[in-house]
Amino acid sequence: MNPIQPNLSRRGLARLGAAAATVAAMGVVKAATSPAGAQSGEPIKVGILHSLSGTMAISETTLKDVMLMLIEKQNKAGGLLGRKLEAVVVDPASNWPLFAEKARQLISVDKCAATFGCWTSVSRKSVLPVFEELNSILFYPVQYEGQECSRNVFYTGAAPNQQAIPAVDYLWNENKVKRWVLAGTDYVYPRTTNQILEAYLKSRGVATEDIMINYTPFGHSDWQNIVASIKKFGSAGKKTAVVSTINGDANVPFYKELGNQGIKATDIPVVAFSVGEEELAGLDTKPLLGHLAAWNYFESVDNADNKAFIEEWKTFTKNPKRTTNDPMEAHYIGFNMWVKGVEKASSIAPDDVIDAMIGVAVPNLSGGYSAMMPNHHITKPVLIGEIQADGQFNIVSQTPGLVVAQEWSPYVADTKDLIGDWRSPLKCGAFNVQTKTCTAGKKA
Amino acid sequence: MTRCLALLLLAVLWLSPGPGHAEAADEAYAALATTNFDTIRNGVMALSVSGDPRAQIVITALHDGKLYARADRALFIKNADGTFADALTGAAADVPATALKAVRVNNAVRSAVDAALGVLRLFARDTSTRLAAAEAVFLARDPAAVPALDRALAKETDPTVKRRIEQARAAAVLASSDASDADRIDAIATLRARGDLEARSTLGNLTGQTPAVAEAAAAAITAIDRNLQLWSLLESVYYGISLGSVLLLAAAGLAITFGVMGVINMAHGEMVMIGAYVTFMVQQGIKAYLPAIYPANLLIAIPLAFIVAGLIGIAIERTLIRWLYGRPLETLLATWGLSLVLQQAVRSIFGASNRDVDTPSWMSGATELGGLTLTWNRMYIILFAFLVLAALMAALRFTSLGLRMRAVTQNRRMAAAMGIRTPWIDALTFGLGSGVAGMAGVALSQIDNVSPNLGQSYIIDSFMVVVFGGVGNLWGTTLGALTLGIVNKFLEPVAGAVLGKIVVLIMLILFIQRRPRGMFPLKGRAVET
Numbered sequence: 001m002n003p004i005q006p007n008l009s010r011r012g013l014a015r016l017g018a019a020a021a022t023v024a025a026m027g028v029v030k031a032a033t034s035p036a037g038a039q040s041g042e043p044i045k046v047g048i049l050h051s052l053s054g055t056m057a058i059s060e061t062t063l064k065d066v067m068l069m070l071i072e073k074q075n076k077a078g079g080l081l082g083r084k085l086e087a088v089v090v091d092p093a094s095n096w097p098l099f100a101e102k103a104r105q106l107i108s109v110d111k112c113a114a115t116f117g118c119w120t121s122v123s124r125k126s127v128l129p130v131f132e133e134l135n136s137i138l139f140y141p142v143q144y145e146g147q148e149c150s151r152n153v154f155y156t157g158a159a160p161n162q163q164a165i166p167a168v169d170y171l172w173n174e175n176k177v178k179r180w181v182l183a184g185t186d187y188v189y190p191r192t193t194n195q196i197l198e199a200y201l202k203s204r205g206v207a208t209e210d211i212m213i214n215y216t217p218f219g220h221s222d223w224q225n226i227v228a229s230i231k232k233f234g235s236a237g238k239k240t241a242v243v244s245t246i247n248g249d250a251n252v253p254f255y256k257e258l259g260n261q262g263i264k265a266t267d268i269p270v271v272a273f274s275v276g277e278e279e280l281a282g283l284d285t286k287p288l289l290g291h292l293a294a295w296n297y298f299e300s301v302d303n304a305d306n307k308a309f310i311e312e313w314k315t316f317t318k319n320p321k322r323t324t325n326d327p328m329e330a331h332y333i334g335f336n337m338w339v340k341g342v343e344k345a346s347s348i349a350p351d352d353v354i355d356a357m358i359g360v361a362v363p364n365l366s367g368g369y370s371a372m373m374p375n376h377h378i379t380k381p382v383l384i385g386e387i388q389a390d391g392q393f394n395i396v397s398q399t400p401g402l403v404v405a406q407e408w409s410p411y412v413a414d415t416k417d418l419i420g421d422w423r424s425p426l427k428c429g430a431f432n433v434q435t436k437t438c439t440a441g442k443k444a
Numbered sequence: 445m446t447r448c449l450a451l452l453l454l455a456v457l458w459l460s461p462g463p464g465h466a467e468a469a470d471e472a473y474a475a476l477a478t479t480n481f482d483t484i485r486n487g488v489m490a491l492s493v494s495g496d497p498r499a500q501i502v503i504t505a506l507h508d509g510k511l512y513a514r515a516d517r518a519l520f521i522k523n524a525d526g527t528f529a530d531a532l533t534g535a536a537a538d539v540p541a542t543a544l545k546a547v548r549v550n551n552a553v554r555s556a557v558d559a560a561l562g563v564l565r566l567f568a569r570d571t572s573t574r575l576a577a578a579e580a581v582f583l584a585r586d587p588a589a590v591p592a593l594d595r596a597l598a599k600e601t602d603p604t605v606k607r608r609i610e611q612a613r614a615a616a617v618l619a620s621s622d623a624s625d626a627d628r629i630d631a632i633a634t635l636r637a638r639g640d641l642e643a644r645s646t647l648g649n650l651t652g653q654t655p656a657v658a659e660a661a662a663a664a665i666t667a668i669d670r671n672l673q674l675w676s677l678l679e680s681v682y683y684g685i686s687l688g689s690v691l692l693l694a695a696a697g698l699a700i701t702f703g704v705m706g707v708i709n710m711a712h713g714e715m716v717m718i719g720a721y722v723t724f725m726v727q728q729g730i731k732a733y734l735p736a737i738y739p740a741n742l743l744i745a746i747p748l749a750f751i752v753a754g755l756i757g758i759a760i761e762r763t764l765i766r767w768l769y770g771r772p773l774e775t776l777l778a779t780w781g782l783s784l785v786l787q788q789a790v791r792s793i794f795g796a797s798n799r800d801v802d803t804p805s806w807m808s809g810a811t812e813l814g815g816l817t818l819t820w821n822r823m824y825i826i827l828f829a830f831l832v833l834a835a836l837m838a839a840l841r842f843t844s845l846g847l848r849m850r851a852v853t854q855n856r857r858m859a860a861a862m863g864i865r866t867p868w869i870d871a872l873t874f875g876l877g878s879g880v881a882g883m884a885g886v887a888l889s890q891i892d893n894v895s896p897n898l899g900q901s902y903i904i905d906s907f908m909v910v911v912f913g914g915v916g917n918l919w920g921t922t923l924g925a926l927t928l929g930i931v932n933k934f935l936e937p938v939a940g941a942v943l944g945k946i947v948v949l950i951m952l953i954l955f956i957q958r959r960p961r962g963m964f965p966l967k968g969r970a971v972e973t
Contacts, residue, residue, distance in 0.1 A: 253892055394550070
């Protein structure tokens with residue numbers, strides 16, 4: 001579906017005014033998106049594009065709050081380039097086409113220097129053409145399926161090889177798992193991730209009959225027979241594990257059903273990629289003891305930076321029970337990278353910042369530095385945690401070093417020869433190393 | 445040279461077997477105090493067979509997450525009152541909590557702990573503990589447990605526990621490398637008699653057996669599979685009834701407001717959601733002020749949810765819906781808008797995150813019935829759904845309010861002419877429907893997320909049930925809900941959850957094409973426009 005409907009873009013253009021429209025049409029968008037005045041007194045605007053209502057509000061509201069906290073902190077420390085930062089918060093209401101409309105508003109009307117936003121892949125896909133057309137910057141903080149590399153997006157969440165594949169490796173090595181259930185919600189992230197995982201497992205010699213794939217709709221609440229069939233699948237004699245890309249609310253009834261049917265982590269462990277501290281907050285975790293999650297950050301990471309961040313967060317939200325989670329850390333990294341990138345470029349013009357971002361490194365909260373790579377993804381450690389009785393994660397495994405993201409999966413036939421590299425001279429989001437051609441995302 | 449000799453002597457002394465048990469146990473205890481999961485796991489396994497009298501206490505503490513280690517590898521157990529005791533002696537120890545770190549476990553350690561506790565508890569006094577222990581040993585399939593199982597078998601008097609221990613022994617024998625073929629075939633027969641998924645799993649695990657054993661195992665698996673297939677059919681029916689009861693609960697209120705009054709109430713789901721939030725508030729309130737009656741919190745929440753949702757329903761009818769009678773499109777849009785307002789209001793008051801509604805212990809877990817796993821929460825919901833239905837039918841049939849409601853819906857003008865205050869009856873009927881939705885919310889808070897979106901996921905299903913069953917007929921609603929539930933659950937394994945839903949929807953549309961007024965339409969001239 002093309003998210004920019006004709007009437008939408010007409011309205012957007014009308015708002016832009018004649019001058020800006022001409023400039024945009026000529027493709028020289030640089031002038032249009034850099035704030036008109038750019039005098040030192042005027043604040044730099046930062047767009048926040050997260051749903052504050054609708055089904056995704058549960059996850060995204062937190063990210064809006066963390067951005068406000070980071071911006072406030074930066075302002076207290078003297079702002080950026082001698083100017084204050086100003087947050088522009090919009091509510092796309094979990095409505096994917098509305099994301100595109102709001103993105104257009106943030107860039108064209110509010111003239112934001114950069115935007116931090118989106119959660120679901122479908123919302124990212126919806127705003128992507130807007131950011132490319134108007135040449136602005138989006139920081140996307142959520143783990144996702146990869147297979148994308150846009151010049152205008154900085155992916156601060158994990159690519160599949162920074163989350164899914166290390167998790168599968170962990171189960172393979174530690175629990176000797178030989179049979180796999182890939183269970184997911186029915187949309188683009190789980191489907192692509194499962195496609196990659198299936199190819200990966202088969203490349204490691206897992207037979208087709210040892211892989212079970214199951215999709216459920218958003219918000220699925222009746223898991224009785226799916227859990228029963230997982231139990232059945234797990235009784236073939238080989239050690240079985242569930243790799244869950246079940247997203248959002250549906251996790252709670254899923255885990256409840258696992259608990260009620262008596263499937264313990266020691267029998268059939270479930271490793272989840274979308275279940276974090278936030279999701280567990282609405283759940284009695286006692287029956288879930290030992291089920292796993294793979295992330296690049298856990299609230300239970302034990303170091304001074306993280307403790308300070310959690311303290312700051314609890315003070316900012318005035319709620320001592322608020323939890324922190326992985327996408328929040330991604331925004332923390334992304335925001336600090338953007339600040340550094342802008343300082344490096346001494347400009348907020350998107351083209352300058354995009355070029356300056358590559359190579360910027362900032363401390364992450366898991367104890368180390370994350371760096372922005374030429375493929376616009378960042379390096380991350382991968383942590384595997386087991387759910388504890390108090391709803392926090394007990395970190396049972398951590399990759400020894402940082403993992404570099406593979407934006408194009410080497411396990412999928414169509415993309416195995418592609419790389420993304422936004423440095424000159426290549427400057428291409430999907431460069432085929434076999435044919436030496438840029439297949440997509442070429443920017444002059 | 446002398447130095448070499450001295451070293452050799454030292455080495456011999458070091459390696460020479462010490463006083464046995466005690467030393468092995470000490471080593472095991474030291475292993476527990478490390479941070480390496482493999483070492484801890486080996487420590488647990490060594491401890492379980494060391495015969496050390498404190499072993500069970502220490503492993504239990506580890507199981508409960510109450511075992512702490514100090515930097516010098518001394519172990520402590522945290523008491524219920526927060527003080528610490530020395531793990532090896534049981535004496536009270538005065539150590540600052542900051543100097544201690546909880547011994548961490550992962551799944552591998554947890555399995556070892558379960559197996560170890562299983563072996564240690566085989567000799568417990570309590571029958572149910574012994575039964576659970578035997579089951580844990582069965583799942584562990586550890587050949588090292590055979591001697592302990594033999595001892596337990598000799599002592600055991602309870603026939604159920606004895607059978608379970610025999611099964612555990614069979615699993616252990618099959619896992620060992622030195623059992624004879626005859627023993628193995630005996631073991632397979634024992635597992636075949638057990639006949640459940642775990643037995644099948646144990647048999648499926650067998651590899652590299654002699655032909656005779658492999659054949660026996662294959663035959664046993666086939667027999668178990670055939671048996672399980674039969675149960676899985678029953679299981680699908682049960683799951684269908686369970687889903688049907690949830691649909692029935694969600695739709696019962698709508699059967700009143702939509703079915704009886706003809707109001708297309710898109711905010712019906714929000715009444716369910718409000719019921720769930722009432723449950724949440726009742727739980728919080730009881731937790732804070734009357735913890736003694738906490739186990740009964742749901743029983744208190746049910747009438748409260750009915751009253752709160754009912755009053756809100758009456759308020760909605762008085763302020764909004766009564767102006768819109770006979771204008772279905774406007775009603776639809778207005779109530780749709782209202783549902784968004786209610787959702788956002790709840791989101792503003794309670795926050796966007798899901799609320800944690802506890803499941804009382806009597807509703808957690810499951811019971812086994814033959815090859816069926818029946819979860820308690822679903823069983824109670826089935827029961828509750830039918831109780832609500834019975835109460836609703838009785839209210840309509842036997843109370844004077846019910847009589848007036850029926851009169852008004854059958855012929856409004858005649859009823860008005862007989863002196864019934866129809867506007868009030870409208871308000872009360874709407875309140876009744878909303879209240880029933882509120883009660884459904886209490887039940888749904890046990891199986892679904894308590895979030896502002898809770899109602900949205902049920903509104904479509906509810907309309908489907910009412911339309912399918914026949915508008916204005918509670919029996920039709922019941923049968924409609926159960927049919928949709930069962931059809932859904934039979935389709936799901938075949939077509940997947942997404943496609944299953946689509947197929948159900950298409951079937952429903954085709955059915956409505958043939959019978960536009962549902963399965964059980966109201967007969968006669970009664971229904972006015």
